[in-house]
Amino acid sequence: MAAVEKSTKDRLLSVLEDLEVLSRELIEMLALSRSQKLPQPGEDIRVLELLVQRDQELQDLMEVAQQQGKVQEEMQLLEKEVEKRDSDIQQLQKQLKEAEHILATAVYQAKEKLKSIDKARKGSISSEEIIKYAHRISASNAVCAPLNWVPGDPRRPYPTDLEMRSGMLGHMANLPTNGVNGHLPGDALAAGRLPDVLTPHYPWQSSDVSVSMLPPHHGNDFGLEPPGHNKENEDDVEAMSTDSSSSSSDSD
C-alpha cells in the first residue's frame, strides 16, 4: 500500500520546527561552551550543518509552495468554468423536460381525438337518415312555429291540456269504475280495446289505425269475453288482422 504523501504545508511546518530546534540548540551550545570554556568536539559543527541543510530545504519547499499557489489559481478558474457548465447543463435539462411534457400532453390529446374519431366512425349514421329524422321531429312544429301562426292561435309546440284529455291517457282516467267488458279501467289496455266513444280522434289518424295502436287482444285466452259483444269483437279483430296498411309510419 503506497504511503500517503505528506502535504507541502506539513513538510514546511516540520522543517520550520526543525530549524527552530536546531537554532536553539546551536545557540545554547555556543553559550555553554563560552561560559564553561570547554571546546565542543565538533558537535556545534554538526548542528550548524544540519541547520544549513534544513534552511535549504525550507527554501526549496517555499519555491514548491509558490508553484503550487499558481496551480491553485488555475484550478480555481477551472472550477468556475465547471460551475458555469453545470448551470448550462441544468438549464438545458429543464428545457428538455418542458418539451417532453408538452409532447406527452400533445400525444395524449391526439390519442383521445383518434379514439373519438374511431368511436364516431363505428356509430356513423347517414346524413339522409339524420335529415329524415329532423323532418320527422320538426313535423309537429315543436322546433319552429308554423308559418301561419299568429298570436292567439291555440296551437302549441307541446300537447295542450285539451289534447291530453282527449288522448288515450285522458280517456283511461275517465273510464267508469266497473270497467269495460268486465275489466277495470286500468285493464282497458289489457282488454285489448276501448269503446268507440272513448277512442281519441286525431286528424292524422284513421279509425283503423286507432284500433291497431292497441296491443293484441288476449281476452279470449282467459275466457273473459263478455256476452253480447262477441260479434263486434270478432269484427274488430278481423278488421285489425286484415288491415295491413295501418301502421304508425303512415303518419310520415
Added chain:
Amino acid sequence: MAAPQQREEKESEDCSLLPLVHDIIKCMDKDSPEVHQELAKLKVKIQEARDQISTMPGVDSSPLEQQQQLATLREQVRTKNQLLQKYKGLCMFDVPKAS
C-alpha cells in the same frame, strides 16, 4: 524574465533564518547586549513564517496530488463542454412562452 527570478531569490532569502542566526552568533561573540533583541527577532521571524505557511493557497496537498486534481478538473471541463455541444446539436423544440 530576470525580474521575476530576482524577486524569487529575494523571497527565498527573506524566508532564510541563517542571517538571523549569524547575527545572534556575532552578538554572542561580542558579548553584545543586543543578543536578546536578535533572539526575539528570530522568534518573530519563525512565527511569521508559520503564519505565512498557514495562509498559503494550494499547499494542503502534495504537488502530485495537486497535479492529479488539476487533471481531473481539466477532464471535467472537457467532458461538460462535449455534453453541451451534444445537447446544442440536438433538434431542440421551441418552447412557447406562457401567455
